[in-house]
Amino acid sequence: MRSRFLAPTLLLVPAAAVAQAEDPARATVQALDDGLIAIMKSGKAGGVAGRSALIAPIVDRTFDLPLMTRLVVGPSWNTIAPADQTALVTAFRKMTVGQYARNFDSWSGESFVIAPQVEERAGDKLVRTTLRGSGEPVSISYRLRQNGGRWKIIDVFYKNSISQLATRRADFSAILASGGPKALIAHLDQLATKSGD
Amino acid sequence: MVVVPPPSATALPAAPAPAVYRHAPGDPLEKFNRHMYAIHQKLDRAVLRPAAMGYKHAIPSPVRGGVRHFFSNLGEPVVFLNFVLQFKLHSAARTAVRFILNSTIGVAGLIDVAKGSAFELPHLPNGFGDTLGYYGVKSGPYLFLPLVGPTDFRDLLGSQADGLLLPLAVGRPFDRLEYAVPKAVLTGLDARAEYDADLKALLDDALDPYATMRSVYLQDRAGEIAALKGTSADVSMPGDEIDPAAKGARASATPELEDPLADPAARPVPPSTGPKPAAAPELRDPLKDPADFRPVAPVPPAADPGAPARR
Numbered sequence: 001m002r003s004r005f006l007a008p009t010l011l012l013v014p015a016a017a018v019a020q021a022e023d024p025a026r027a028t029v030q031a032l033d034d035g036l037i038a039i040m041k042s043g044k045a046g047g048v049a050g051r052s053a054l055i056a057p058i059v060d061r062t063f064d065l066p067l068m069t070r071l072v073v074g075p076s077w078n079t080i081a082p083a084d085q086t087a088l089v090t091a092f093r094k095m096t097v098g099q100y101a102r103n104f105d106s107w108s109g110e111s112f113v114i115a116p117q118v119e120e121r122a123g124d125k126l127v128r129t130t131l132r133g134s135g136e137p138v139s140i141s142y143r144l145r146q147n148g149g150r151w152k153i154i155d156v157f158y159k160n161s162i163s164q165l166a167t168r169r170a171d172f173s174a175i176l177a178s179g180g181p182k183a184l185i186a187h188l189d190q191l192a193t194k195s196g197d
Numbered sequence: 198m199v200v201v202p203p204p205s206a207t208a209l210p211a212a213p214a215p216a217v218y219r220h221a222p223g224d225p226l227e228k229f230n231r232h233m234y235a236i237h238q239k240l241d242r243a244v245l246r247p248a249a250m251g252y253k254h255a256i257p258s259p260v261r262g263g264v265r266h267f268f269s270n271l272g273e274p275v276v277f278l279n280f281v282l283q284f285k286l287h288s289a290a291r292t293a294v295r296f297i298l299n300s301t302i303g304v305a306g307l308i309d310v311a312k313g314s315a316f317e318l319p320h321l322p323n324g325f326g327d328t329l330g331y332y333g334v335k336s337g338p339y340l341f342l343p344l345v346g347p348t349d350f351r352d353l354l355g356s357q358a359d360g361l362l363l364p365l366a367v368g369r370p371f372d373r374l375e376y377a378v379p380k381a382v383l384t385g386l387d388a389r390a391e392y393d394a395d396l397k398a399l400l401d402d403a404l405d406p407y408a409t410m411r412s413v414y415l416q417d418r419a420g421e422i423a424a425l426k427g428t429s430a431d432v433s434m435p436g437d438e439i440d441p442a443a444k445g446a447r448a449s450a451t452p453e454l455e456d457p458l459a460d461p462a463a464r465p466v467p468p469s470t471g472p473k474p475a476a477a478p479e480l481r482d483p484l485k486d487p488a489d490f491r492p493v494a495p496v497p498p499a500a501d502p503g504a505p506a507r508r
Contacts, residue, residue: 070488077487099402121480141479157479161420162413165484170412173221174405187404 326355
């Protein structure tokens, strides 16, 4: 008896969910934004270490950190010893997690608005978001690429124009050119120790 | 509060420019600029930042806001003129109405009434540097100058022209030192104080703060000019088709984006043939995974687990 009434509803619900355009790329960004709001709300209590522990698994799920590391390093990646490659990815991950944990340390009503439409080009997707808080809204967009069936973030843009990858590439290039991967790993590790918990 | 994580990463003392590389793309004066940057940082630590923070703490926020709005309002004629020069008459008109409202009911510009919900006419940035860029003038070499900060030849010229408009068109008091000096000091201190948190987040986390700031500045300016040209976000982007096989064929306004990241040992990538959506300049750089371009071997290298096959 009951199921007869429920059946139409059950049919409608998934249809509505699909109509809401649950683009998998958008879902990835939603997961990151939810995680960021969560660590902001967790506040200063847990310290950088506490917020890092909360956001790290989300960063792992939502970012393609190995690919981002390769893109930042650039073509010289293939000349780097496998052990150093692994160390670079580890350092890059630590840096990404640490940066979120340090910067998203309190919540005063901020929210992320994720644009409903997802743009696509040559296989990559772009998800636009707006961070709303007390001041001017900030545009943050995410570029995603599919890897192993999941859409993962490979670049972050501020104000629709400032690419995090491009900035990091600039930031790393002098050290990479002068000291090679080992110098870069050392600098990144030193940073993690300094700013870490 | 939330500080948006800077596009940079990570900490530590600045990396000296290595001997092997002469300068970064877009920065032929890198050696000079790095000297100037070092001088600026010393000045900033010794004088600028302490003075700016002192100003911030000594003067109540509404007063600082009033001073900021006052000088910003006097910049609106420059904004208006540049919108006219770009034939953006709607934005020019908005700027004109904004200027009139703020100059009258805004008490000579002290209160930004135009921005409020009654009028919804927020400040729109524009200047001669933007107009030059709008008409295709390239930025020229990047420059970092003490007290001026990051700029380039085009924007330096543009900002000089911006500053000359009122003195030349109106004359007194704008052409007097009694006006120019307090203006420079007050707006400089205020801007330094306002940007302090952002600047700290950006540079404290950089391995090479000089290069990080350069990258952010050049990308930001390229984005602003692209937005004026209507090539950003929601409008079609002429010439944005990048043939992955044609490496470096098209110079990008952002030097860091020029490298399509193709390995010399790359296997040839078939040019993508599908229709390209016009929007989203953020997706312009093909961002090819360097690990993807190894010589085609019978067995895929096991040491490369992370690289997705890109076709």
